[in-house]
Amino acid sequence: MKFAKLSTLALAIAAAFAAPAQAQSNKELMDELKAMKQRIADLEKKLAEKSAADAKPTEKTQERQWGMTPEQAQDFNRISVKTEALEDAMEAQGLKGLKIGGYFDPTWIYNKNQHSAGFQFLNRVSDDGYNYDNGYFGVANLDFQKELDGGTKLRLTLMPNRGAGAIADPDGNSIVHEASASIPIGDLQTRFIFGQIPDWSGYEYVQGPLTKLVTRGLLLDFTEPTVYTGAGLEFIRGKWDIKAVLANYNKTKNGANHKAPVLAYRVDYSKGEFNGFGFAGVHGKAGNFSESAIDPNTLEVIPQDDTRLDLFEIDGYFIRGDWTVQGQIGVGRQRDASIVPAADGSLRDAKWWGLSALAAYKFEPRFEGVVRADYINNKKNGGGLLQYSVADDRNGIGPDPALGCAPGALVDGCDEGANRYALAVGFNYLMTRNTTLKAEYRLDRATLPVFIDANDGSYKKSNHLLGASVVVSF
Known part of the structure; x- marks a missing residue:
């Protein structure tokens, strides 16, 4: 810039003395000098403005840097306005934070x-009972989850004929599997929970998309509760998730002379990215369906009041790469709920313990082989499992039917209940992102001949089952 100033000044001086031969007055010389000074000042100003313009991009240059033409900028503005309008409309219609999912199998x-x-699909539990060959499959499920501003969460899951509500309802008319709410207290990690909440025991889920085989294990079918209706708290602290409720056990409403709730709880610990463990329990009074108490005058069954129930189980998992390994151990007891009474006719406790383990390996990303093994020790007092206080020759529960064990007609061997085994082998294949094909062979065995043959009425120690299902979820 200094060089430009000197060059301009030199040119001006040279122009001033280019014609020395001309005679000029002092006034004319002064006027010309003033004019040159003004021109020099104007040139310096223009040079300064140009330097500043070069250092700072113009508005057009900035538009080019955005990579948008004026037309594209207008389209972008229109999209922004429409997006804001859609967000406002969703919020006004209650769709903000709403997630809808479901499946059928x-x-x-x-x-x-x-x-x-x-085929089994949407058949009523009340028509055939809950059995290992008629459990949480053949389902149509519709799940609504809503999160409100502030962190409140609502969930409504509909599962006609096959859900927790239908199993707990004596008439099987309820279509509600879950209807629960979770409200933050102080922070999002401390919550008040209430409503109808399906049981959370064990490593197995009831939902088809979350299970690897067609049927469910013995522990889920015969030693775990179905649903709670009540209220409680949930605490999430780091890797720990703890929840507990005071609730009706398998009832949406307690009847006359039934007023004591149960305490149900679940604790989970995520040890790392691939493994963790949990435990759950239930303590309180629950329905007793024993038919062992007989009125000596009328020989009719005396209905039993709710009796003390204590359940506890521990489960864990390891999931990494192609491998999935899960396991569970559980124990249970219900007062005065055994299948066989004492020799004097007094009621005895139903007691049991069980194990379950599952291993799965993905031979290909879409193809997974699965094996599950279950065992229930149910030998005490003629047997008796959770809500199964009467011999069941379809599910293999109770003493040897050939003995004719009945209150007032007990013989040697009636005190012994059948221990149960089950081995399931199968696969699942991911046909599409939302469709899974499952197939399973299952062998059920018992230490006593407690499986009835529906054709001739004989009893056997084992039974065989084949199953297949298509699970479509969204």
Whole structure:
């Protein structure tokens, strides 16, 4: 810039003395000098403005740097306005924070001893009871989850005929599997929970998309509760998740002379990215369906009041790469709920303990092989499992039926209940992102001949089952 100033000044001086031969007055010389000074000042100002313009991009240059033409900028503005309008409309219609999902899994089952084969889908639990060949499959599920401003969460899951509500309801008319709410107290990690909440015991889930085989294990079917209706708290602290409720056990409403709730709890610990463990328990009074108490005058069954129930289980998992390994151990006791009474006719306790383990390996990203093994020790007092206080020759629960054990007609061997085993082997194949094909062979065995053959009425120690299902979720 200094060089430009000197050059301009030199040119001006040279122009001033280019014609020395001309005679000029002092006034004319002064006027020309003033004019040159003004021109020099103007040139310096223009040079300064140009330098500043070069250092700072113009508005057009900035537009080019955004990579947008004026037309594209207008389109972008229109999109922004429409997006804001859609967000406002969703909030006004209550759709903000709403997630809708679900699945259905029509299932085909072959049961050798029952001499039955066919599809199961939306069949009523109340028509056939809850059995290992008629459990949480053949379901249509619709799940609504909503999160409000402030962190409150609501959940409504509909599962007609096959859900927790239908199993707990004596008439099987409820279509609600879950209807629960979770409200923050002070922070998002401390919550008040209430409503109808499905049981959370064990490593197995009831939802088809979350299970690897068609049927469920013995522990889930016969030693775990179904649903709680009540209120409690949930605490999330780091890797720990702790929740507990005071609730009705398997009832949406207690009847007359039933007023004591149960305490149900669940604790989970995520040790790392791949493994963790948990435990759950239930303590309180629950329905006793024992038919062992007989009125000596009328020989009719005396209905039992709710009796003390204590359940506890521990489960864990390891999931890494192609491998999945899960396991569970559980114990249970219910007062005065055994299948066989004492020799004097007094009621005795139902007691049991069990183990379950599952291993799965993905041979290919879409193809997974699975094996599950279950065992329940149910030998005490003629047997008796959770809500199974009467001999059941379809599920293999109770003493040897050939002995004819009945109150007032007990013989040697009636005190012994059948221990149960089950081995399930199968696979699942991911057909599409939302569709899974499952197939399973299952062998059920018992230490006593407690499985009835529906064809001739004989009893056997084992039964065979084949199952297949297609699980479509969204």
